Amino acid sequence: MRWGIPMERLYFVRAPDWRSPKNVSMPDFVRAAELSWASVMTREQGYTPWVDFHDGHEQVTMNIDNFKEDAHPLQYYNQVSRAYIPNTTWTMEWLGSEFKRDTSDYMKSATYDDPDTCRNNAGFEKPNRTYWKSTFAVADARAARDYAIRVLGAQHVGEPYPWPPLDNCIAAQWVVLPQSSFQLHFVENPVYESMLLNISEFLMYQQDFAQRHTECINSFMLNNLVLQTTSLDPFIRRLEDEATPYFVFDLGNLYALMFSFPGNEGVTLQLQSTHVSWAVPVPLKLCS
Known part of the structure; x- marks a missing residue:
């Protein structure tokens, strides 16, 4: 099993949208994430649960000079830097202590109290790798953890938040992928508010x-998070054992297995491989 190399490529895609029977679509959630991040930048609140959708990097990958030049909104506390990716529901996180020595006006204005409750x-x-985690806002962190263990062969690793969850505390479960140091973090965040629409409404959507x-x-x-493996077959069998809906797409020189965590x-996730025999790949199809 091979989970790729320690790097990240970001793809920004404009795609057809699906509007729910409740007349809600992805642009509504993008607007909610945007407004919620703005409420942090104006210090109306210390954090937004939309930030729990993020990828984690070491600070060395961050060009702080460009941030300063663009006056790009940034939240920095402890050893963590966060920024919202415009027109998405996603953010980025960088980890490192170098900014503690930065006394510029930009960093002073970007420094916040630590919002990581409990x-x-x-x-x-x-x-120990530059791109080291992907974090997801979830309804049930325990279920997400156990599912990742069963389907991906992940292992549970310790997390710094109280578990079982405590009232008024952020809760999380962390796993590491096999033969890799790459981690998946699943976060329940009942502490902070979202503007317009909340995370539970998004998960229901x-x-x-x-x-x-x-x-x-x-x-x-x-x-989705893209991971590479030698064959899709063992994962398809596990998904079928779990009765999880999945898609196998033909991407030309690769096959992609795409599925969401039930509940x-x-x-x-999207698992990519040059081999699949357990299912017949089909062209990628988007609903509108």
């Missing part, structure tokens, strides 16, 4: 879509 920072993360459509994907499912449909 977190124990005694053993702060020390990633994705769940509703998954239940209604078995022949195509929606635009958010393109917002936590904000987590969508």
